Amino acid sequence: MQDPRDTQDTPEQAGRxxxxxxxASESERxxxxxxxxxxxxxxxxxxLYSHGDGDAP
Amino acid sequence: xxxxxxxxxxGEEVVYAIHRQERTFxxxxxxxxxxxxxxxxxxxxxxxxxxxxxxxxxxFPAFEAPHGAAEVIVYTDQHEGSLATLxxxxxxxxxxxxxxxxxxxxxxxxxxxxxxxxxxxxxxGVTLHHPHGQVYxxxxxxxxxxxxxxxxxxxxxxxxxxxxxxxxxDGRRLLFCDxxxxxxxxxxxxxxxxxxxxxxxxxxxxxxxxxxxxxxxARSLQTLVRGYDALFERPFxxxxxxxxxxxxEVPDGLKRSGHVHLEFYPPLRAAEKLxxxxxxxxxxGTFIADTVPEESAAALRxxxxxxx
Numbered sequence: 001m002q003d004p005r006d007t008q009d010t011p012e013q014a015g016r017x018x019x020x021x022x023x024a025s026e027s028e029r030x031x032x033x034x035x036x037x038x039x040x041x042x043x044x045x046x047x048l049y050s051h052g053d054g055d056a057p
Numbered sequence: 058x059x060x061x062x063x064x065x066x067x068g069e070e071v072v073y074a075i076h077r078q079e080r081t082f083x084x085x086x087x088x089x090x091x092x093x094x095x096x097x098x099x100x101x102x103x104x105x106x107x108x109x110x111x112x113x114x115x116x117f118p119a120f121e122a123p124h125g126a127a128e129v130i131v132y133t134d135q136h137e138g139s140l141a142t143l144x145x146x147x148x149x150x151x152x153x154x155x156x157x158x159x160x161x162x163x164x165x166x167x168x169x170x171x172x173x174x175x176x177x178x179x180x181x182g183v184t185l186h187h188p189h190g191q192v193y194x195x196x197x198x199x200x201x202x203x204x205x206x207x208x209x210x211x212x213x214x215x216x217x218x219x220x221x222x223x224x225x226x227d228g229r230r231l232l233f234c235d236x237x238x239x240x241x242x243x244x245x246x247x248x249x250x251x252x253x254x255x256x257x258x259x260x261x262x263x264x265x266x267x268x269x270x271x272x273x274x275a276r277s278l279q280t281l282v283r284g285y286d287a288l289f290e291r292p293f294x295x296x297x298x299x300x301x302x303x304x305x306e307v308p309d310g311l312k313r314s315g316h317v318h319l320e321f322y323p324p325l326r327a328a329e330k331l332x333x334x335x336x337x338x339x340x341x342g343t344f345i346a347d348t349v350p351e352e353s354a355a356a357l358r359x360x361x362x363x364x365x
Binding site for chain 2: 002003004030031032033035040041044045046047048049050051
């Protein structure tokens with residue numbers, strides 16, 4: 001059984017750090033989806049997911 | 058900040074999130090907080106004029122880090138629509154987003170269970186109509202996944218695998234299946250049109266699913282929701298929950314087992330009639346059903362053919 005706490009890729013590491021990752025990581029991907037991390041003005045995490053190489057704003 | 062109290066009589070936690078009383082409730086169309094922010098328009102939760110899929114921390118969370126999490130998953134920047142009307146590629150991408158959120162939230166030290174879900178329709182308490190789902194990271198193991206672990210222990214193996222095999226063998230309640238996914242009304246369904254979408258291979262969570270599993274899951278999800286909408290020729294309300302293995306400690310004597318599957322709990326028992334949780338359901342915990350699963354499955358198979 002694959003356990004998120006036993007894996008080494010980026011989102012799991014962010015989880016082990018205790019919160020959604022705080023830095024934009026341009027190369028982060030999840031399967032065919034590109035992941036772009038941001039923060040809203042009030043500090044809440046916001047994550048943009050785009051198909052392929054991404055067409056994030 | 059929410060408060061968790063343990064209800065000794067029920068043997069379960071109750072979460073008090075009183076700030077949620079103030080959450081946005083059925084806003085006017087032009088004030089939808091899940092729409093994109095258009096130039097010159099009102100600022101929404103998503104500060105961009107367009108987007109594909111967005112996840113953000115709920116402004117009115119039931120759980121907050123480090124004691125859990127509550128996130129919103131917005132499927133599209135289009136205000137109208139549903140899982141049935143999104144492009145197949147978008148729904149497939151959504152499966153990867155679910156996988157990503159399970160991995161990240163499940164890796165947090167205090168998370169014991171990650172639940173991805175969607176509430177659809179005012180009948181189940183939806184407060185925003187824009188197509189979206191949610192994900193909760195619980196700092197404790199809730200009662201339903203704990204029951205699933207006990208079912209695995211009682212049956213001496215994966216209960217979902219055993220039930221899936223029974224449904225495939227019987228066939229009367231089967232709605233459709235391919236090499237990867239099977240959809241059926243369970244033998245002892247509690248809701249009139251309850252459906253389980255099950256990954257046929259034993260996968261504890263979405264993390265163990267490969268690309269073809271996720272592609273098939275996305276396709277099956279759309280097939281089912283289109284069938285639901287065709288059943289009574291109206292948008293079909295439901296609660297949809299992704300069941301996966303717990304990510305944290307489990308009670309003594311139980312193993313951290315599980316089998317990823319989706320469960321749909323529609324509140325309609327007929328086109329214009331809701332099933333209410335009343336005396337027996339709330340007081341005794343026993344569902345009294347007005348329909349039999351075999352007849353519901355037959356009706357759903359016809360509706361799915363119409364919705365295709």
